Amino acid sequence: MQNIQDKxxxxxxxxxxxxxEIEPSADLWSAIETQLEDGSKRKSIFSSxxxxxxxxxxxxxMAAAVAxxxxxxxxxxxxxxxxxxxxxxxxxxxxxxxxxxxxxVQKSNAVLAVILPKKVAAIDHITYTRVKAMSSKNExxxxxxAAYSKKDLVAMQxxxxxxxPDYKTINIKQEKITLPKATPEEIMLASANAGRDEVExxxxxxxxxGIRNVGDLVNFVVDKLDKREEKTIQxxxxxxxxxxxxxxxxxxxxxxxxxK
Amino acid sequence: xxxxxxxxxxxxGCKAGNRKMQELLYRHTASKMxxxxxxxASDRMEAEDILQLxxxxxxxxxxxxxxxxxxxxxxxxxxxxxAIESYRRNLRTLQLVPLDExxxxxxxxxxxxxxxxxxxxxLIQKLSxxxxxxxxxxxxxxxxxxxxxxxxGISEGTSKSQLSRARAILKEEISKxxxxxxxxxxx
Numbered sequence: 001m002q003n004i005q006d007k008x009x010x011x012x013x014x015x016x017x018x019x020x021e022i023e024p025s026a027d028l029w030s031a032i033e034t035q036l037e038d039g040s041k042r043k044s045i046f047s048s049x050x051x052x053x054x055x056x057x058x059x060x061x062m063a064a065a066v067a068x069x070x071x072x073x074x075x076x077x078x079x080x081x082x083x084x085x086x087x088x089x090x091x092x093x094x095x096x097x098x099x100x101x102x103x104x105v106q107k108s109n110a111v112l113a114v115i116l117p118k119k120v121a122a123i124d125h126i127t128y129t130r131v132k133a134m135s136s137k138n139e140x141x142x143x144x145x146a147a148y149s150k151k152d153l154v155a156m157q158x159x160x161x162x163x164x165p166d167y168k169t170i171n172i173k174q175e176k177i178t179l180p181k182a183t184p185e186e187i188m189l190a191s192a193n194a195g196r197d198e199v200e201x202x203x204x205x206x207x208x209x210g211i212r213n214v215g216d217l218v219n220f221v222v223d224k225l226d227k228r229e230e231k232t233i234q235x236x237x238x239x240x241x242x243x244x245x246x247x248x249x250x251x252x253x254x255x256x257x258x259x260k
Numbered sequence: 261x262x263x264x265x266x267x268x269x270x271x272x273g274c275k276a277g278n279r280k281m282q283e284l285l286y287r288h289t290a291s292k293m294x295x296x297x298x299x300x301a302s303d304r305m306e307a308e309d310i311l312q313l314x315x316x317x318x319x320x321x322x323x324x325x326x327x328x329x330x331x332x333x334x335x336x337x338x339x340x341x342x343a344i345e346s347y348r349r350n351l352r353t354l355q356l357v358p359l360d361e362x363x364x365x366x367x368x369x370x371x372x373x374x375x376x377x378x379x380x381x382x383l384i385q386k387l388s389x390x391x392x393x394x395x396x397x398x399x400x401x402x403x404x405x406x407x408x409x410x411x412x413g414i415s416e417g418t419s420k421s422q423l424s425r426a427r428a429i430l431k432e433e434i435s436k437x438x439x440x441x442x443x444x445x446x447x
Contacts, residue, residue, distance in 0.1 A: 009430075010427075013380060013399055013400065014399055014400055017295065017299065017377065017380075017381075020292075020295040020377055021291035021292050022291055022294045022295045022298055023290075023291050023294070024290050024294045024308060024311060025308060028290070028308055028311065029283060029286055029290075031312055032286065032312050033279065035312065035316050036316060036319060039320070
């Protein structure tokens with residue numbers, strides 16, 4: 001065999017396989033036939049029905065995901081956005097408050113009065129007013145300061161330094177002082193009453209206005225159904241808008257009134 | 261194969277998508293084509309898979325046959341291409357062996373031409389994929405090394421080395437078989 005040339009070797013193989021026939025399995029044609037029919041069906045089905053249903057499912061899932069996201073963002077950020085408004089308002093008015101105090105300290109030397117301008121005192125977001133008055137024979141220190149909720153104190157930071165001066169360091173000339181005629185009590189009462197009247201009048205007006213918008217309607221229905229102090233949901237309303245101020249649904253609790 | 265006018269009728273019927281004509285064409289040619297597939301496969305099951313895929317392609321692409329060459333030759337080429345694609349689809353790497361790899365010289369001394377087709381087919385099927393494909397394409401189908409290199413994406417040199425190695429392995433195996441046969445006769 002070593003002597004057999006490659007050409008001869010190749011020729012033996014070629015001749016052996018030239019006219020060979022091997023009978024296939026009996027069921028092979030039916031398999032081919034099935035594949036031919038399936039192939040034509042698969043094309044039409046896959047390109048229309050299956051693909052369309054898949055696309056529809058994807059759109060549904062995407063829509064549901066967007067809806068959940070919008071609701072979540074709304075619940076989380078809507079109340080916090082409302083909370084920011086009072087701080088911003090007070091910060092805006094702060095320079096007006098501090099200037100007159102410094103002037104009074106320097107000029108009177110005996111009477112230190114820290115009085116909020118009416119514009120600031122009348123702001124709804126201020127929850128209460130605290131007045132301290134100090135007086136002695138010949139000198140009077142009157143501090144009429146507004147205290148705010150925790151968040152508002154941050155905005156009012158400069159007032160602390162001014163409202164608690166070290167009186168020893170102030171050069172007081174008692175002989176030349178002319179005491180103010182108005183008594184501290186009168187000032188205190190006037191200031192406090194003015195604020196309360198405004199709030200009471202506003203509440204009375206609200207009650208008399210009836211149902212003007214959706215917020216009022218929700219408040220009315222919730223008042224009838226929920227007798228608790230902390231309602232399930234509560235809106236603050238005015239002529240044009242209504243804003244969410246309290247929620248009490250199980251884990252989710254928010255009360256803008258309490259935070260103030 | 262059926263007379264020429266019959267082949268023309270079958271061809272036209274198959275082009276029209278006539279299932280009966282397709283079946284008739286299959287019945288006339290399948291046994292020859294399975295013999296081709298058997299040489300490219302490692303066993304009968306794999307050969308029938310190639311045959312099935314090959315006929316599906318024949319009926320799907322029958323419009324591409326323009327009458328150049330025999331219709332049977334065209335079907336045979338479809339089967340060979342299907343066998344090669346089958347290897348690629350199954351991610352089989354062609355086991356290519358460099359030319360300088362040594363191998364044992366075959367034991368010689370007997371006339372292997374007396375061996376039957378089944379014996380030779382068994383030896384071919386034992387070859388690794390790369391050797392088997394190159395051997396079949398070059399020796400039985402008559403492809404040139406250039407054509408083989410283009411179809412398989414290998415160099416002509418690699419094609420030649422694969423063929424050389426396949427021949428050597430077959431010679432060795434044939435010698436072993438003849439030795440066994442000789443021992444049986446004389447023993």
